Amino acid sequence: MESRAQRIAGPAILAVSALIVVLIGLAAGGGAAPLQLLDPGPVVRWGLPVIKLVVNLTAAGMVGSLVVALFALRAGQRPFEVALDTASVSAAIFTVASAATAFFTFLNLFGSAPSAGAEFGQQLGRFLVETEAGRAWLLTTIAGAVLTVLTFAVRGWTSTLLVAVLAAASLVPMATQGHSGEEANHNTAVVALALHIVAAAVWLGGLILLVVIRPVVDRADMVRVVSRYSSIALAAFVVVAVSGTVRAAVGLVSPENLLSPYGALLAVKVVALIAMGVLGASYRRRLIAKLASAGAARIFWLLVTVEIAFMGIASGAAAALARTPPPVDTALPEEATPAQVLTGAALPPELTIDRWFTMWDIDLLWVFVVGFGLFFYLAGVWRMRRRGDRWPLYRTLLWAFGMLLLLWVTCGPINAYQDYLFSLHMVGHMLLSMAIPLCLVAGAPVTLAARAIRKRDDGTRGGREWILWAVHTPFSRVVTHPAFASLMFIGSLWVFYYTDLFRWTLYDHLGHEWMVVHFLLSGYLFVLSLIGIDPVPYRLPYPFRLLTLIAVMAMHAFFGMAIMMSSGLFAAEWFGAMGRTWGPTPLEDQYIGGGVAWSVGEIPTLILAITVAIQWSRSDDRMQRRRDRQVDRAGDAELEQYNERLAELARRDVARR
Template structure:
């Protein structure tokens, strides 16, 4: 006999299944309608009804499973509190188990989609393909390879979630769940043609924001249906997140559509009409979210047991999300309007053309905003200044020098990735060397001097009740974690830094990092993070991190910076060209002496490391001179007088 607690669970599962079915049916219907257009563009044969209907249906249902997994990991990590000892409570544990099961479903869907995609791209019905045919074709098609990678990643996350009982591991599971979406983000319409760099970056932001928003909503809905605890807190926290996700989805969706279709084609093409459908769904979701903040959130704050308004609006919102996911999958199977011209080789590879060689003017005046790192830098500036403002409003002060250092570091990151310097970095080794120095040394030093952890701890308010930890408690837990302690050790941080310095001296690694967009993003991120970790571990600016003894600080700094000199010498003496095949594929008439440019890049690395070493050696001298000048100015007696 079913118990009283079984019924809400069954209702919650039925809601998730209903959303998945709604998404799948919507996607399959659109896929069948646009099939003639797709076949006309590709010239392939009809793969049969199993693939025609099954592929979009399973992809949409699988993406709902991924969204459910991400949302429930988010719920366990940040929307409901753990127990006082750090172990997940019953609500967090249930969310974790649901997320793991959904990740397993996502893995199985992705595995089946490998076979369906082979059938789709070959025009051969699935029943006519043998397992050997599918296996041999997987590496030949980018999309099938992406599905295979997705299946592996999702399976790993599902298995990794099984032994987790403590809260401290749930943020890692959330991040891992988001990673399973990345193979899809770098394939499809957005990964090809002109401006594909902007299209891919905007799609990454769109997918992440959408998964957090829709997944968090489904997790909150299931929690409310079960009558779980702290629903008022979970709803309030999710409402804040949903607002930012809505803004991110709106901007990134507009950018992605703008580079794929002209305004004149919006109403005259199937692709444009589906874009209009997505916009309408987003507007509807935004309206429901606004209504949440005006009614259901207010009702929960007055009475935490008053969940009727939340359930009514959330069910409507979940259904609309199901349709939106189906439309998005259908959009991915719809060919966009044909481009008026074929992209140039550089445009096809980079997303933009570089018709002229670099000059000082072009480096400083030609800009192409990097949606990933440029946006991150501006957001970090905003968060930092908001924290400084909160301190000032409370009557506390914060160092203007540290504020200026942080802002300058973020603006330098924008310049390195979005100016002409960032554009030419993708096509020239010498420019790559300049950006590597800026991202690994310049930007990290400025950011670390901003002491962001100290500012955050001072600006964040402690939770009102010890039973419900908030952002400040999360940060304290992270800073005190053994994982961060291991990474923040100077010698560990040095090892991570050297991986970035010497790793790209290997031709295989460098070729992979520069020839594809996703590895290029990872490379830039690794330069930045490894530099931040190293200088934070060595400098001791943030007292929350264990500072290194002063007598060792200069030694390890000089040791680290000397490796840039050695790496530069190594590159200069190489006879093989790093990234040669990729650079030649760009067909830039002004960039033909690849080995000479590589040697220039090596010299830049060596010179940059040497200048940084001299700066480290000069710092104590400058400090002593300033101290002496201060003594003379104040008239204080010197030591020994």
């Protein structure tokens, strides 16, 4: 009875506090006020945000349980099973709530009354397949149904990891909803909201899972589980805080708008988040190590309950915010320019020399990638040096330079102008696929992680175990093979620009993010197969590496020349319709982009060739030194055999005489 009460208490407190806050927020902020036209009625006005709240909470239970299971629990044991059961139940409720949200969203947008007639069904069907909101919730519902089955069926490490990735991805369509799709800064709002939703789900769902598995984990093991969750929660808190700030800035526009119902709800959410951060940081540092003590454990779980209540307040405020109109209309103006219609932002000023250093267009996703990449790498170096191990300084500097260059490409002038200038897009492509990977591979992050991250001995998997697992998977053997890496590197150039993939990356921000990831990974794998020291299953001999580079350089030059000789525009309805009055004409700019691919893109390849040649020379030197040491230890057996053979021939010659 006590175990069941403990498992129910946490989710119940969360649900009640969230429901109270969302109802108060809707009443105070006007999110449930009657509409002047096509009012769907009070059931829809009040019911829709409540159902969305259920979606958010169950999404957290689904994603957070899977993440904590992967990094803090051991597969095959009872707590791991309970975590997957929790994720399965959450996914089932998530599916039903998502379907209900889709239905209520349809009623809210079209003001239709539910009917059993064929016309109502046809309208609902068209909404689900022809509108952005309908497709988003349809995909979310389908993903939830699939996850319900998978979380119930899987029990192994790899399968659980794949399900966790799918669960996190299923939350992305939700980020396109709310106000973000109607705002001028659409891309910024969507990325910030997506990161906010996923990180909050990990944080909240993980904490709920701690309460759920508490009865089946002994106190000694719970110390390790809570400690590992705390590390995950800290990273999630950073993402939630930063992404929430950016999302709020998009909706508020200026600080004076804080004095509005929207600003008041936002303040409630911020205060709750700060309280959770301070509370979690303080009591976890002091009490986690003392959980084996009954007195400390009671205080710890009491404070966890308080934190869950604050999470409910923040979740309720977030659900009310999604229905509360922002104080400023952030939609595009009725007489928008062509650039605003196509990109959602005004045409930037002419690209001058000073703007290469002062122009920024922040992509929050890559801010986090660079920030965490630098932090964890430097933390690994610091840990090694603290225990007396050495790590080459030049590798640290190259990694830091590569990360900062990645930040400049994804958040600086290239990101600000690549939608308007094909040549800037090509500069970004060359840096992402060639220059940045050259620096990152030289940093040897896998080798550093294997040496710096503590090895676990309790059967669970931490960062080190998951990294080494990924390196040795069959998939890794394929993608790191020199033949595959080379084909992907050079083949993707032609496939990307001469198919609709390029157009997709222009019109859809998700496509843009995919493009950055693809170019970065394809370049990283290609460089890794040639000069990396991180472990890979197979590498070509040095002569074949140089031949591969020569072939890639030739294909790269041919690709650039093909663009320069092209008489038509890539995505003419995009680059040719921007209304840009400065800089080269679109066709001239495309010619410049081809020249960038042909000339500038060869510089990193030349550096690669020089590096391969140096490594080849050092490899020969090392081989000769090993041979010399062997001779010093045991003598030169081959030379002795050769001399003996010559002596034998001489004796035979004397005997014949």
